[in-house]
Amino acid sequence: MARTQGSHSDITGPRIRAAAQELFARHGFAAVSMRQIASHVGLQAGALYNYTSDKQSLLVELMQAHMEDLLTAWAAEPKPGDVMGCLEAFVRFHIRYNLQRSDAVFIAYMELRNLTPDNFRQIEAHRRAYEDQLEGVLKDGVEQGVFDVPDTKIAALAVIAMLNGVLTWYRDSGRLSLVEVETIYWDMVRKAVGV
Amino acid sequence: MARTQGSHSDITGPRIRAAAQELFARHGFAAVSMRQIASHVGLQAGALYNYTSDKQSLLVELMQAHMEDLLTAWAAEPKPGDVMGCLEAFVRFHIRYNLQRSDAVFIAYMELRNLTPDNFRQIEAHRRAYEDQLEGVLKDGVEQGVFDVPDTKIAALAVIAMLNGVLTWYRDSGRLSLVEVETIYWDMVRKAVGV
DNA sequence: GTCTATACAAGGATAGAC
DNA sequence: GTCTATCCTTGTATAGAC
Incomplete structure (x- = not known):
């Protein structure tokens, strides 16, 4: 039976x-x-x-796991010694990682408003920690005169927003490979924050 | 009467x-x-x-009205004769217009998946028409040698995604005025697509 | 651990009185 | 045009059998 x-x-x-x-x-x-x-x-x-225990827990556990995986993966990513190389590493990592887990990324960005206040604060802290990683690179670059941005916080948010846009149109079967996409975005980011 | x-x-x-x-x-x-x-x-x-007639109609009418207003407003926007000026006009217009109607913009981007297939196609066509406005400017600039982007379609999407990011953090009571924000983003866009 | 059955609240939408 | 009342469906979550 x-x-x-x-x-x-x-x-x-x-x-x-x-x-x-x-x-x-x-x-x-x-x-x-x-x-x-x-x-x-x-x-x-x-x-x-x-x-x-309930539907809310299901959501917050998914978001929490995603944010922690993201931070862990970035921490484990090999980073060149120079800030320019670090920025490139971030751009390529972010695109690649997020495209590989588009479902989790979508949820992390779209469902924040469905979290209870406590859960929201928790996820928000993770998100900010990730943004701080990029902002740190930008700050170092500005100090070294390699980058020129009027506001590193806004620049970090702008870069991440731009990169996240890939999620809305990229398809595996499309005309561009992942590496080509990475390179196109890296070209724009490099120029946007460059001197 | x-x-x-x-x-x-x-x-x-x-x-x-x-x-x-x-x-x-x-x-x-x-x-x-x-x-x-x-x-x-x-x-x-x-x-x-x-x-x-139903809840779905309420949603699609809001989205349709927003997209049509957006296209009309951009069409009515005064545009300089040079492509660089046009791009700046687009960036400043987009930020200003979208911040003034953040509710409508949020819905237009977040609720696409709640549209029936027919309604989705309709809204999607409007969205594409707006993206085409920016891509047109970029194409002209590339032809004239003023801009350097490997792919005008992707560049247009990237710029719009970056600008939309403003919605997630801008507050009227924040440390930056609307014009300051416009200028910061214009600076990044100008460099990102520049030669 | 999963099932069936169900409690109970909330949802979209309609009918008919006023 | 709006209200009250209601239909019927769907939703989250629980209880108890197996």
Whole structure:
């Protein structure tokens, strides 16, 4: 007899988060029901509550995991000794990393308003920490006379916003390869903050 | 010409759209109920249906009106004869116009996925027409040797994405005036696409 | 751990009185 | 044009059987 019931806790949890991530990214947190998520995993809605206390937790856990992964990955990225090389590393890393996890990135940027105040502050702190990484590079470059920006904070936000725009149009099957895209954006960023 | 008792159709319609715009921008389309909108206007939910056939229509009408206003306003904007001046005009116009109508802009960018396919195509066409305005300027500049961008389409998208980023952090009460912000972004854009 | 069943609230939308 | 009342669906979350 087919085993329709039984213990699958070790794989069901990740599958639920994966389904939630995909659905939240595609339709938006508020537009996705617990029943939809359960259906994607082949469960009944009630079973989800063995893995999450509520829908909000599902969202915040996805966002938290994404932000922590992002910061960890950037920390592990090899960085050249010069600021120009660091900036290039950031640009290429950001595009590559975010395109590889577009669902998580979409959620992290679009669903902030669906977080409770406490959760919002937590995610916001992570986001700021990431922005600070880029701003640090810009500050160093300005000090060394390699970069010329009137306001490093705004420049950092502007660069990240520009890079995030890639998410809205890039397709794997498109006319440009990932590296070509990286290079085009790096060209613009380099000139935008250059002397 | 006597109105029927309690007739307010001439002002109620706009008030409903204004309330919907504010609520959709703040909480997201899917998270806002018809009862909430009605309550903001001082009506019962059922009364809304004298002004809109359904919730989706409310959304698409807001987005359509915004996109058409945006294109009309840019068309009416005075433009210098040189491409560099045109690009500056676009940057300053875009920042100024979008900050003045941040609710409408937020909705136009965040709620695309809540449109039915037909409505999506319609709004998407407007958005592309606006992007084409900027790309036209960039193309002219490249032809004249004033700008140097490897791909005018991507450059246009990158510039707009960068400028839209202002919406996420600008506050009227902040340390920078609108004109200062315009100038900072114009400086970066000018350099990013310059020779 | 998952199921079925269900409690209970909230949603979109309509009908008919005024 | 708006209200009240209501229909019907869908939503989150829980309880208890297996």
